[in-house]
Amino acid sequence: DAKTTQPPSMDCAEGRAANLPCNHSTISGNEYVYWYRQIHSQGPQYIIHGLKNNETNEMASLIITEDRKSSTLILPHATLRDTAVYYCIVMGSQGNLIFGKGTKLSVKP
Amino acid sequence: DAGITQSPRHKVTETGTPVTLRCHQTENHRYMYWYRQDPGHGLRLIHYSYGVKDTDKGEVSDGYSVSRSKTEDFLLTLESATSSQTSVYFCAISDAAELGTDTQYFGPGTRLTVL
Numbered sequence: 403d404a405k406t407t408q409p410p411s412m413d414c415a416e417g418r419a420a421n422l423p424c425n426h427s428t429i430s431g432n433e434y435v436y437w438y439r440q441i442h443s444q445g446p447q448y449i450i451h452g453l454k455n456n457e458t459n460e461m462a463s464l465i466i467t468e469d470r471k472s473s474t475l476i477l478p479h480a481t482l483r484d485t486a487v488y489y490c491i492v493m494g495s496q497g498n499l500i501f502g503k504g505t506k507l508s509v510k511p
Numbered sequence: 512d513a514g515i516t517q518s519p520r521h522k523v524t525e526t527g528t529p530v531t532l533r534c535h536q537t538e539n540h541r542y543m544y545w546y547r548q549d550p551g552h553g554l555r556l557i558h559y560s561y562g563v564k565d566t567d568k569g570e571v572s573d574g575y576s577v578s579r580s581k582t583e584d585f586l587l588t589l590e591s592a593t594s595s596q597t598s599v600y601f602c603a604i605s606d607a608a609e610l611g612t613d614t615q616y617f618g619p620g621t622r623l624t625v626l
Contacts, residue, residue: 436614443599443620444619444620445515445617445618445619445620446601446617447617448614448615448616489553494556494570496556496559496567496569496570497542497544497559497605497607498544498546498556498559498570499554499603499615501553501554501555502553503553504553
C-alpha cells in the first residue's frame with residue numbers, strides 16, 4: 403500500500419501557481435519523497451525529490467515540513483501542458499516506487 | 512529524456528500464447544524494472560534487475576519471467592498469457608549505487624491486450 407495520501411483532484415488557473423499537497427505521516431527518517439507525473443497514458447515523468455530540506459529545480463519546488471509528515475509540490479506558473487496526474491511517492495523495500503492514486507491536476511485557461 | 516525504448520508499443524495476443532516485451536536502454540544504468548499499470552491499482556512492480564543475469568521478484572511476479580543477458584536489455588516474458596495480464600507495462604531504469612537510492616526513469620510503455 404502507498405505510504406502517502408493526496409487529494410484526488412485539483413484545479414488551477416493557467417499562469418497561477420499550483421500547490422499540490424501530500425501527507426506521509428509514517429515516513430521514516432531516511433526515506434526520500436519523490437514526485438512524478440503522468441500525462442495521459444505516457445510513462446511517469448520524474449519531477450523532483452527531497453529528504454528534509456526544500457528543493458527546487460527547473461520544473462518545480464518541493465516544500466517538506468520540518469516534521470516530514472507532509473510536503474507540497476509547487477508548479478510556479480502552471481500551463482495547460484501541466485495537466486496530469488501527480489504522484490507523491492515513497493520507495494518500497496525493494497527499491498520500487500509505490501504509486502498511490504495521485505492527484506489529477508486540471509489547468510484551466 | 513532518458514534513453515529508454517520499449518517494444519512493441521502495442522500488442523494484441525490470444526490467451527495461452529507466450530509473449531515477450533523488450534526494454535532497451537542507452538544509459539548504461541545498473542537497475543532496470545518492470546511495472547504494470549491497471550485502473551485502480553497504480554503501478555506495481557513485477558520484477559527488477561540489479562545487473563546482468565541478476566534479477567529478483569517484485570510484488571506481482573506470478574505468471575512472469577525476466578532475463579537480462581546484456582546491460583542494455585531487460586526482457587519480460589509472459590509464458591502463457593491470460594486475460595488478467597491485459598495491462599500497460601512500463602520499464603524503468605536507475606543508476607543507483609544501491610537499490611532504492613536513486614531516481615527511476617520510465618519508458619513510454621507497452622499496451623498489451625490478451626483476448
